[in-house]
Amino acid sequence: MTIRGKAHIAGAYEHPDRKIPDKSVAQVHAEVALGAVADAGLSLSDVDAYFCAGDAPGFGPLSMADYLGLKRLRYLDSTETGGSSYLVHVGHAAAAIAEGKCEVALITLGGLPRSRPVPRPSASALAPEAGFELPFGPTTVSMYALAARRHMYDYGTTSAQLAAIKVAASQHARHNPRAMLPNPVTVEEVLESPMISDPLHRLDCCVISDGGGALVVVSPEVARELRRQTVKVLGHGESPKLADNGRIDLTYTGAVWSGPRAFEEAGVTQADIDYVSIYDSFTITVLQTIEDLGFCEKGKGGAFVADGSLQAPHGRLPFNTDGGGLCNNHPVNRGGMTKVIEAVRQLRGEANGPVQVPDCELALAHGNGGSLGTRSAAATLILGREDA
Amino acid sequence: MTAAAGGAGPLPTPAPPVNPETREFWAATAAGRLLLKRCLDCDSVIWYPRAICPDCSSLRTEWFAASGRGRVYSYTVNHRGEGAYQGSAPFVLAYVELDEGPRVMTNVVEADAADLAVGLPVEVVFHDTGDGSALPRFRPRKDR
Numbered sequence: 001m002t003i004r005g006k007a008h009i010a011g012a013y014e015h016p017d018r019k020i021p022d023k024s025v026a027q028v029h030a031e032v033a034l035g036a037v038a039d040a041g042l043s044l045s046d047v048d049a050y051f052c053a054g055d056a057p058g059f060g061p062l063s064m065a066d067y068l069g070l071k072r073l074r075y076l077d078s079t080e081t082g083g084s085s086y087l088v089h090v091g092h093a094a095a096a097i098a099e100g101k102c103e104v105a106l107i108t109l110g111g112l113p114r115s116r117p118v119p120r121p122s123a124s125a126l127a128p129e130a131g132f133e134l135p136f137g138p139t140t141v142s143m144y145a146l147a148a149r150r151h152m153y154d155y156g157t158t159s160a161q162l163a164a165i166k167v168a169a170s171q172h173a174r175h176n177p178r179a180m181l182p183n184p185v186t187v188e189e190v191l192e193s194p195m196i197s198d199p200l201h202r203l204d205c206c207v208i209s210d211g212g213g214a215l216v217v218v219s220p221e222v223a224r225e226l227r228r229q230t231v232k233v234l235g236h237g238e239s240p241k242l243a244d245n246g247r248i249d250l251t252y253t254g255a256v257w258s259g260p261r262a263f264e265e266a267g268v269t270q271a272d273i274d275y276v277s278i279y280d281s282f283t284i285t286v287l288q289t290i291e292d293l294g295f296c297e298k299g300k301g302g303a304f305v306a307d308g309s310l311q312a313p314h315g316r317l318p319f320n321t322d323g324g325g326l327c328n329n330h331p332v333n334r335g336g337m338t339k340v341i342e343a344v345r346q347l348r349g350e351a352n353g354p355v356q357v358p359d360c361e362l363a364l365a366h367g368n369g370g371s372l373g374t375r376s377a378a379a380t381l382i383l384g385r386e387d388a
Numbered sequence: 389m390t391a392a393a394g395g396a397g398p399l400p401t402p403a404p405p406v407n408p409e410t411r412e413f414w415a416a417t418a419a420g421r422l423l424l425k426r427c428l429d430c431d432s433v434i435w436y437p438r439a440i441c442p443d444c445s446s447l448r449t450e451w452f453a454a455s456g457r458g459r460v461y462s463y464t465v466n467h468r469g470e471g472a473y474q475g476s477a478p479f480v481l482a483y484v485e486l487d488e489g490p491r492v493m494t495n496v497v498e499a500d501a502a503d504l505a506v507g508l509p510v511e512v513v514f515h516d517t518g519d520g521s522a523l524p525r526f527r528p529r530k531d532r
Contacts, residue, residue, distance in 0.1 A: 137473035149464055
């Protein structure tokens with residue numbers, strides 16, 4: 001079985017705010033849910049499937065489903081893979097729709113890490129590996145820094161090459177009035193920003209933002225009834241990359257498995273893709289991912305990004321045209337939702353004017369959740385314009 | 389010793405959670421010994437220690453004494469400690485590839501910034517947590 005063309009994204013909504021001091025987390029989920037169903041031309045009473053991840057407050061999907069008053073639910077999924085969860089959810093929703101289990105799936109993300117920082121989830125202290133990792137003081141940034149260092153050692157990647165990724169994102173963000181960091185930066189400015197965890201500087205890191213987003217995935221039959229232009233789900237792949245019994249390899253990600261699965265299902269190749277949303281928790285995340293997805297040879301990502309390939313609209317591989325997590329928004333420390341939303345904008349021709357890719361027919365969105373340095377989960381979606 | 393290895397004084401030694409699966413490992417660290425597990429069916433070295441062999445699913449495993457030697461696989465000088473490490477920066481987080489094979493998360497200590505490198509030969513040292521366990525950290529080998 002394949003999901004190719006059997007589900008459409010009909011609604012996509014990014015919370016407009018980046019700092020929300022006066023609302024609850026559930027309220028943010030409600031606002032993005034309403035935004036996404038309105039974008040689709042539907043209402044919450046049409047929703048018969050609900051998807052959320054670890055950011056949703058309460059007990060799995062039940063508390064938020066109850067809070068939102070979803071009365072027709074016949075399908076639930078609270079798969080948690082960190083920032084890639086929402087791409088996983090789109091794939092799972094498409095599969096459920098293709099099997100006739102549901103026809104209007106709502107996926108929500110929301111949270112307030114900027115206004116109300118929360119400590120590391122206590123669940124990680126209960127993990128079986130906890131005693132062998134946490135006492136040594138790993139932080140999110142330092143785990144990605146370990147990956148960057150080893151990639152540099154194996155392939156000669158440089159800090160200036162990583163900085164080029166931030167530069168491209170910042171050139172896109174200046175056209176986004178809601179971007180947290182709207183000012184273009186230079187390679188030198190990235191390299192001169194404070195070192196957080198060597199070799200990653202402050203400007204190699206994504207922003208921390210309140211907010212969220214939501215998606216509505218529907219059956220082709222529902223899509224036909226809607227006036228709004230929808231986006232076809234053509235391919236999906238997901239894969240964890242685990243520590244593999246001490247055989248840690250920090251130079252590649254699960255995209256080496258999720259990418260080929262998505263391309264095969266969609267029946268397209270890298271050369272067919274007009275636009276990519278690439279997970280950008282850190283610059284190194286982007287570099288490894290574009291290599292692993294086959295947009296350049298393994299180890300050659302540094303040279304690929306350094307010559308302007310990522311710049312929209314005319315680079316070889318225009319990426320993250322909203323400014324991405326590096327400059328625009330990384331709500332709840334989970335960038336997967338906004339990756340899908342910007343891909344939908346591109347395919348609808350609704351990206352910010354100067355960075356809209358002309359005649360954008362095929363887009364790829366990719367998420368990576370967890371830690372690049374230990375256990376992570378990759379998810380790849382290939383999406384197509386409604387008439388493509 | 390330089391700022392690269394614990395700028396604000398000695399590194400913290402947070403006690404690891406101990407459970408029946410890992411009690412023997414941590415008790416050995418308190419006595420200055422690094423233990424690893426081996427699978428009795430497929431001979432794989434198992435890391436992190438657990439009751440099941442993640443390579444062949446066998447439940448037949450045994451402890452053995454590791455050499456305590458290895459090489460740095462990757463490292464970072466972290467300037468922003470969190471939790472118990474708040475105020476301890478800069479400090480070195482690393483993966484060390486043990487001579488027995490596994491790549492293990494740890495800290496590199498007693499190292500000059502200029503010595504830090506992928507491939508650096510290191511040996512284990514134990515830092516007592518005061519809770520019946522000691523953290524296996526690594527320092528540059530004198531005979532390298």
